[in-house]
Amino acid sequence: MIGIDITETARIKKSLENPGFLRRVFTASEIAYYESRGRKAETLAGIFCAKEAVVKALGTGFIKSLAPADVEILHTDSGAPYAVVAGIKFDVSISHNRTTAVAVCAADAPSAVGFRDSGDYILLAPDTVKLPPRRRVSNKYDYGKTVIIGGSKHMPGAVKLSFSASRAVLRSGGGLCVLAVPGELLPAYSALASEQMLFGLSSRGGEFVFDEREFNELLQKTDAVAIGPGMPPSDGLARAVDFLAHSFDGTLILDAGALSVLAKRPNIVDNHICKLILTPHAGEFARLDSIDKDDTDGDNSTAATPADGGGIPVITRVKNAAKRFNAVVVYKADISLITDGGVVYLNTSGTPTLAKGGSGDILSGIIAAFSKRLPPLFAAALGSYTLGKSAESAQKKLGSIESVLAGDVILELPDL
Numbered sequence: 001m002i003g004i005d006i007t008e009t010a011r012i013k014k015s016l017e018n019p020g021f022l023r024r025v026f027t028a029s030e031i032a033y034y035e036s037r038g039r040k041a042e043t044l045a046g047i048f049c050a051k052e053a054v055v056k057a058l059g060t061g062f063i064k065s066l067a068p069a070d071v072e073i074l075h076t077d078s079g080a081p082y083a084v085v086a087g088i089k090f091d092v093s094i095s096h097n098r099t100t101a102v103a104v105c106a107a108d109a110p111s112a113v114g115f116r117d118s119g120d121y122i123l124l125a126p127d128t129v130k131l132p133p134r135r136r137v138s139n140k141y142d143y144g145k146t147v148i149i150g151g152s153k154h155m156p157g158a159v160k161l162s163f164s165a166s167r168a169v170l171r172s173g174g175g176l177c178v179l180a181v182p183g184e185l186l187p188a189y190s191a192l193a194s195e196q197m198l199f200g201l202s203s204r205g206g207e208f209v210f211d212e213r214e215f216n217e218l219l220q221k222t223d224a225v226a227i228g229p230g231m232p233p234s235d236g237l238a239r240a241v242d243f244l245a246h247s248f249d250g251t252l253i254l255d256a257g258a259l260s261v262l263a264k265r266p267n268i269v270d271n272h273i274c275k276l277i278l279t280p281h282a283g284e285f286a287r288l289d290s291i292d293k294d295d296t297d298g299d300n301s302t303a304a305t306p307a308d309g310g311g312i313p314v315i316t317r318v319k320n321a322a323k324r325f326n327a328v329v330v331y332k333a334d335i336s337l338i339t340d341g342g343v344v345y346l347n348t349s350g351t352p353t354l355a356k357g358g359s360g361d362i363l364s365g366i367i368a369a370f371s372k373r374l375p376p377l378f379a380a381a382l383g384s385y386t387l388g389k390s391a392e393s394a395q396k397k398l399g400s401i402e403s404v405l406a407g408d409v410i411l412e413l414p415d416l
Contacts, residue, residue: 153206168365
């Protein structure tokens with residue numbers, strides 16, 4: 001598909017009067033290029049015009065999961081422009097003068113961004129999914145600080161589950177990971193943690209107690225938070241989810257105990273300011289969907305087919321949930337479904353070996369790491385795909401579908 005856009009320079013000049021416009025719409029590299037060209041509005045007009053041309057070629061336009069800053073316009077050493085979306089490069093042509101900018105982009109959408117069209121949904125293509133490359137000159141904050149909040153004294157295996165999520169962050173390219181756990185559990189985690197930083201949260205009897213001052217300290221320079229692994233639903237957890245949803249503007253991933261809180265108090269994230277991602281399995285989704293748990297628990301049937309829920313296809317119900325919560329929803333199943341309520345991706349990678357404790361925690365960690373460098377919908381889709389391929393690789397190496405553990409899956413992440 002061909003995308004063409006025309007932008008008036010005067011429009012950009014007017015927008016620059018808004019102090020937040022520049023950093024909201026353009027990336028650091030684009031701003032540096034603009035400054036190197038003498039801070040001319042026509043330069044920005046050309047870049048913005050190219051962004052518009054790209055999303056027109058993709059057939060999406062700007063949507064909540066693909067904002068202007070997610071389409072980056074860069075230049076080769078010879079000065080030729082090109083665009084990068086979700087790690088995929090597109091050729092663009094830009095022409096501008098003092099009054100007008102024109103840009104053209106040609107893209108085979110949606111396969112151009114790593115997906116193949118398949119009717120009502122888009123199937124993840126295994127040969128083109130990738131992260132933007134790491135820059136030669138960069139630091140850990142360029143790849144994101146992630147906070148994992150989890151753990152409970154009274155949930156067997158909770159220590160290992162939240163620890164698995166933190167390891168997945170770092171194995172997936174995250175720059176820094178802080179594992180925040182009830183303070184009374186710190187000795188148990190200290191024996192495990194090496195690359196992760198530990199943060200002791202207020203607790204009583206080994207259970208988390210919310211403290212706003214601690215969270216304000218914890219969130220400094222934080223890009224993504226995953227909360228819920230190894231945590232039972234509680235008033236403290238509910239207060240934490242409420243606070244994060246309305247005080248944190250990064251990526252917030254709700255899993256496990258946090259999803260149980262959301263099911264009981266669905267209005268708790270209304271009007272949130274974060275980039276919200278929900279990662280339910282079938283049983284958790286049934287509660288979010290207000291459908292009796294017995295209808296779907298234990299039946300992670302193909303996401304694209306009709307299922308329980310009054311005969312409404314799962315694909316429709318998950319889209320509706322994404323709209324209801326203004327979130328990206330990752331419905332974990334044998335074929336996982338990822339949607340923001342508009343675009344729907346299906347992931348067929350994976351193996352039944354993932355049907356073990358810890359798999360979902362790894363997924364949360366992968367998505368959290370990816371979310372620094374990709375829009376939420378892409379981060380979730382690519383995270384789901386990556387987890388599945390890692391499990392396939394681990395199963396192949398061990399030669400058994402039964403023996404793969406969460407730690408084995410994490411070790412396969414570097415090979416993808």
